[in-house]
Amino acid sequence: MTWLFWFYSFWRWWLITNAFLHLSIILKTTIKTPIARCILKSSKTKIQGDLLMSLNDSILRSVGLTDPNFEFLMDDNGEFNHISYRGKDNHKTIVYEAALHGDMDRCTLCGQESVLTKNGFSKPTEVKLPATNGFDNRLRLRKQRYYCHNCNASVVVSSPDLEEDRNISKPLRLQVIRLAMEDISEKVIGFILRLSHSTVHRVINDELQDYRYDYSHLPAVLSFDEIRISRSYAFVYASPDSFMEILPSRDLNTIRSYFYGFSLKQRQAVTHVVMDMNASYATLVPELFPNAQIVIDRFHIVQLMTRAINTIRTGIQHLLDKHSREYKIMKNGWRLFLKKYGNLETAHRKYMRGLNEYITEEEAITLVFKSFPVLEAAYLVYQEALEAMDKRSPELIHALISTYRPIGSAMDVTIGTFKRNLKGILESLRCPWSNGKIEGINRRLKQIARTAYGYQNLGNYMRRIRIQMKYGKY
Secondary structure (H helix, E strand, O other): OHHHHHHHHHHHHHHHHHHHHHHHHHHHOOOOOHHHHHHHHHHHHHHHHHHHHHHHHHHHHHOOOOOOOEEEOOOOOOOOEEEEEEOOOOEEEEEEEEEEOOOOOEOOOOOOEOOEEEEEEOOOEEEEEEEEOOEEEEEEEEEEEEEEOOOOEEEEOOOOOEOOOOOEEHHHHHHHHHHHOOOOOHHHHHHHHOOOHHHHHHHHHHHOOOOOOOOOOOOOEEEEEEEEEOOEEEEEEEOOOOEEEEEOOOOHHHHHHHHOOOOHHHHHOOOEEEEOOOHHHHHHHHHHOOOOEEEEOHHHHHHHHHHHHHHHHHHHHOOOOOOOHHHHHHHHOHHHHOOOHHHOOOOOOEEEOOOOEEEOHHHHHHHHHHHOHHHHHHHHHHHHHHHHHHHOOHHHHHHHHHOOOOOOOHHHHHHHHHHHOHHHHHHHHHOOOOOHHHHHHHHHHHHHHHHOOOOOOHHHHHHHHHHHHOOOOO
């Protein structure tokens, strides 16, 4: 029995070794049997299918599309796109060939269900894609077509990346809006994206055609101002942090109807309204915001006084001989009359152009004041006002305004304006708010008009302002 056991063990070892030997020969040689060829073909097809699916997803990402129903087609050269030349300038265009698949369970024309059968593909149409690396990208697309047995009509599938009856894709539309948020003109946007100016203009208008005022939030501190547009003025208001809204007119009825869109509770929560000395706004604020304090912007206070000084100075200049020393000082050294007295040079004489002599800044203005005491009186009032503004002292500015005696000059009108707005001026020295933010916003709004070389249509201008100032980043 022992020799049978050893014989059986040797026989099993020989069979296993021979089987491995034959298997290695089969793997190293060409398989010619039909079954083996079928197995290899199915494996190869699966690998190719996975590879094509991965390439399809990569192309989708590169052209900005997200719908997986797009199938990019390979040409005879094994490529998914080709170069073509389009437009009047014969620019280079990359064209992708693709098919749009999809299922439809309801006819889009008659609305019936379960009456659709596949009916091939539609004729190819070109869809514009987002530009990449300066190239114009196009998608030559065939859509899956279905035949409806109820209405005897053909319908095609749709995609969330495409717009109905438009030849631009939604990713390209978003690219137009994103560029419109920057300080570039519509023609430049069209040049970058290889679109016509009218297409860019239409996309921006379509984006804002359903624009509605936002009444969800009203800041506690508001800044009022206006901006000149063509021959009229538009009303602008902002919070201390950001632009809020622009209205087509500064007419009180327009402003009133807008703010009445907010609830009474929201308007009662407003604590301060910062503005210039516009009398119409001052009458409107208590009506719209019962609990708000009017704050006169400090910049406009100083600006009004400097205008008064310049008006007095230029009025005197017109009466003087152009060769007199006083005229030359006021003509070439006009900035000296607007400087703080403490910043004037009092010790070192400097050469003054026009006057053609060495003189200190203090000596120059003193020379003028000896001949024109009205200018000196206005200058002293101006210096007291600057001191009160620097110290943020409501008491000093109140004393200056209340004790002022008319001197028969433009300063009388300025102080009279201050008296009518005394409460707002005193409040400006007590609180930190100013119109600095909205003045910067106005500068940007003017820049939008300069970039476009002006707007003839107010609606187009306001749409561009809103898309630049109010839209969040994509």
